[in-house]
Amino acid sequence: MADYAFTTVWRLDAPVAAVWTAITEVERWPLWWRGVEAVVQLRPGDAAGLGAIHRYTWKSKLPYRLSFAMETTHVEPYRRLAGRAQGELQGTGCWTFAETGVITTVRYDWNVQTTQAWMNLLAPMARPLFAWNHDVVMAWGGEGLAHWLGAHLLPETAAVEQPERQMSNN
Amino acid sequence: MTRSTSTHAHAIVLGASMAGLLTARVLSEHFSQVTLIERDPVADRPEARKGQPQTRHLHGLLASGLEIMTRYFPDLMEALEAGGAIVGDFGENMRWCTYGGYRQRFTLGSKAALMSRPFLEYLVRTRTLAQGNVTLLDNCAVRRLLTTTDRMRIVGVEVEQRTQDSAVTVLTADLIVDCTGRGSRTPQWLAELGYTAPVESEVKVNVGYATQIFRRTPSDDYARDWVLITPEAPRETRFGAMFPIEGDRWIVSMGGWAGDHAPTDPAGFLEYARTMPTPDIYNMMRQAEALTDVYPYKFNSSLRRHYEKLTRFPAGYLVLGDAISSFNPTYGQGMTSAALQAAALDELLMQRHGNLTDIAPAFFKRAAKIIDTPWQLAVGEDFRFPQTTGPKPAGIDLLNRYVAAVHRATLVDPEVGRAFAKVMNLMAPPPSLMTPGMMVRVWRANRQLRQRRPLLETVLAPLKQ
Numbered sequence: 001m002a003d004y005a006f007t008t009v010w011r012l013d014a015p016v017a018a019v020w021t022a023i024t025e026v027e028r029w030p031l032w033w034r035g036v037e038a039v040v041q042l043r044p045g046d047a048a049g050l051g052a053i054h055r056y057t058w059k060s061k062l063p064y065r066l067s068f069a070m071e072t073t074h075v076e077p078y079r080r081l082a083g084r085a086q087g088e089l090q091g092t093g094c095w096t097f098a099e100t101g102v103i104t105t106v107r108y109d110w111n112v113q114t115t116q117a118w119m120n121l122l123a124p125m126a127r128p129l130f131a132w133n134h135d136v137v138m139a140w141g142g143e144g145l146a147h148w149l150g151a152h153l154l155p156e157t158a159a160v161e162q163p164e165r166q167m168s169n170n
Numbered sequence: 171m172t173r174s175t176s177t178h179a180h181a182i183v184l185g186a187s188m189a190g191l192l193t194a195r196v197l198s199e200h201f202s203q204v205t206l207i208e209r210d211p212v213a214d215r216p217e218a219r220k221g222q223p224q225t226r227h228l229h230g231l232l233a234s235g236l237e238i239m240t241r242y243f244p245d246l247m248e249a250l251e252a253g254g255a256i257v258g259d260f261g262e263n264m265r266w267c268t269y270g271g272y273r274q275r276f277t278l279g280s281k282a283a284l285m286s287r288p289f290l291e292y293l294v295r296t297r298t299l300a301q302g303n304v305t306l307l308d309n310c311a312v313r314r315l316l317t318t319t320d321r322m323r324i325v326g327v328e329v330e331q332r333t334q335d336s337a338v339t340v341l342t343a344d345l346i347v348d349c350t351g352r353g354s355r356t357p358q359w360l361a362e363l364g365y366t367a368p369v370e371s372e373v374k375v376n377v378g379y380a381t382q383i384f385r386r387t388p389s390d391d392y393a394r395d396w397v398l399i400t401p402e403a404p405r406e407t408r409f410g411a412m413f414p415i416e417g418d419r420w421i422v423s424m425g426g427w428a429g430d431h432a433p434t435d436p437a438g439f440l441e442y443a444r445t446m447p448t449p450d451i452y453n454m455m456r457q458a459e460a461l462t463d464v465y466p467y468k469f470n471s472s473l474r475r476h477y478e479k480l481t482r483f484p485a486g487y488l489v490l491g492d493a494i495s496s497f498n499p500t501y502g503q504g505m506t507s508a509a510l511q512a513a514a515l516d517e518l519l520m521q522r523h524g525n526l527t528d529i530a531p532a533f534f535k536r537a538a539k540i541i542d543t544p545w546q547l548a549v550g551e552d553f554r555f556p557q558t559t560g561p562k563p564a565g566i567d568l569l570n571r572y573v574a575a576v577h578r579a580t581l582v583d584p585e586v587g588r589a590f591a592k593v594m595n596l597m598a599p600p601p602s603l604m605t606p607g608m609m610v611r612v613w614r615a616n617r618q619l620r621q622r623r624p625l626l627e628t629v630l631a632p633l634k635q
């Protein structure tokens with residue numbers, strides 16, 4: 001298995017409630033997030049969305065699609081949203097929200113493994129490529145979210161570079 | 171070529187360099203009259219003009235560029251060869267040294283052309299002007315645009331004749347295309363007319379080239395090799411190329427990034443050749459007769475004007491070629507990018523049966539898509555040098571790690587070389603290098619190379635004395 005750990009931070013001049021709504025309404029992601037091809041609900045969650053399962057299909061810079069299902073495991077409005085991924089990627093993803101003055105900071109921590117044999121086999125070669133693809137998709141997400149909310153992505157929000165993301169090869 | 175069903179009366183093309191000529195050729199299918207306006211006097215022979223100083227330097231025409239030009243000028247390849255230019259398979263002829271070795275040769279299946287840029291332009295110009303409905307007004311500088319009173323449409327240009335009396339004339343047209351190159355004044359003109367100028371991306375590279383031409387002895391066993399040396403950046407900062415061209419000559423261009431410029435005195439230039447990782451260029455230069463001085467060219471930055479992002483743009487007006495984007499000529503893609511843009515304009519006019527309404531956003535969108543690849547390739551290489559500054563594409567350092575592995579893989583696997591050449595020749599999009607199948611090849615080749623590395627060095631060592 002090849003492990004990947006990514007952290008992205010977006011800072012926007014938008015209220016946390018608006019950002020929270022945009023992020024939690026995952027079925028609408030394809031409307032503003034370039035690279036998200038489809039989000040389909042497989043199982044509804046409770047009133048807060050806990051336990052919901054969605055299937056995500058991504059098509060970005062790489063010449064193939066990536067698909068996985070994600071179950072919501074933690075919902076803490078305006079603060080934290082976490083889930084577990086199963087499929088071509090498996091692992092955990094966690095959104096953390098913070099509002100300071102007029103600025104909302106969203107952080108996404110993505111700790112996953114690739115499950116497909118070829119991806120694992122090629123990890124030494126493909127690692128920078130997958131990481132690049134992730135960076136591009138997250139950059140699109142940040143820009144798309146800002147545009148969707150009529151806000152600005154503040155310049156110092158670029159993805160937190162963790163070149164040595166303790167990426168183990170096996 | 172099929173003509174549009176509705177033919178407009180008149181089109182004007184500003185600038186009669188490569189982009190302007192190709193655009194005029196395309197528009198001759200859709201307009202009764204096409205007028206090319208060029209600031210320089212244009213002589214009826216191959217000649218580098220003042221307004222296009224880059225044309226003295228090495229210019230290769232990539233396979234897709236040659237293919238498109240041949241579509242519009244069916245006898246171009248024969249004319250090139252008859253004039254002594256070299257037309258051949260890009261993969262079979264290129265002796266390309268990079269990352270400490272030579273790339274494997276392969277068959278690309280499409281031909282590229284090597285010649286002096288003025289010779290290619292001369293052939294394209296004479297054929298464009300032979301079109302019958304294309305006229306060239308040389309020695310005429312465009313000073314400003316003329317609009318309708320509501321400024322919604324560009325209807326003409328004010329032209330100053332550069333003769334003693336500096337007479338000013340006004341020319342009107344249904345469509346005007348700005349092909350005046352990187353120095354295009356369209357951004358200022360737009361602002362003066364109350365439009366927003368396009369956002370610009372500028373990537374500063376501080377590259378300094380120099381070029382010299384030598385006599386070539388056709389009987390030499392290497393006389394038809396196309397030599398190209400590109401650096402393993404950022405460890406190496408210099409590139410060099412030596413191409414056979416018409417008139418039994420070699421054209422040599424060398425240069426360096428981040429201020430490591432090529433000297434412009436012959437002795438210094440020869441010494442610069444000696445520092446290249448292979449001695450191909452140096453060995454030729456040492457023996458051959460120099461036919462010219464060393465000409466310098468400073469390329470400070472790649473520049474892209476994002477016309478595709480504008481929401482307001484006047485009717486009756488377009489911009490094409492280097493006027494939209496000029497990138498570091500690392501991979502020699504400028505003329506091919508212009509040819510692809512001209513062909514896209516042709517296709518658009520055909521699809522719309524010549525309807526010009528709202529053509530600008532549609533054209534700029536297509537042009538942006540064409541420019542994306544050469545821009546990404548050129549700027550991607552540039553950002554390997556830490557001194558490069560400007561808008562850095564997301565994750566480019568990570569992507570460059572894979573691209574470096576691709577470059578290395580081409581030293582042992584001709585299939586990877588072919589895939590890279592297709593991208594470079596603008597025949598395939600960059601993601602074609604990232605398919606699982608290609609990744610396996612790249613990985614295998616790199617593994618093989620690690621085992622062979624010392625061997626490669628022993629092969630190269632005796633070549634350097």
Ligand SMILES: Cc1cc2nc3c(=O)[nH]c(=O)nc-3n(C[C@H](O)[C@H](O)[C@H](O)COP(=O)(O)OP(=O)(O)OC[C@H]3O[C@@H](n4cnc5c(N)ncnc54)[C@H](O)[C@@H]3O)c2cc1C
Pocket residue numbers: 184185186187188189190207208209210219220221222224225227228229230231232310311312313349350351352353379467469490491492493499501502503504505506508
């Ligand atoms: C060092 C170097 C090496 C290169 N090598 C290659 C290569 O190997 N292969 C390749 O494909 N490309 C190469 N290029 C790029 C290539 O030169 C250009 O992309 C190509 O010339 C197309 O440019 P253009 O016609 O848009 O503009 P230009 O060639 O810059 O021409 C603009 C024309 O407009 C005229 N003009 C300007 N202002 C006015 C005005 N106000 N009124 C009337 N006329 C005006 C000028 O006189 C000129 O003739 C290289 C570039 C450089 C700098």
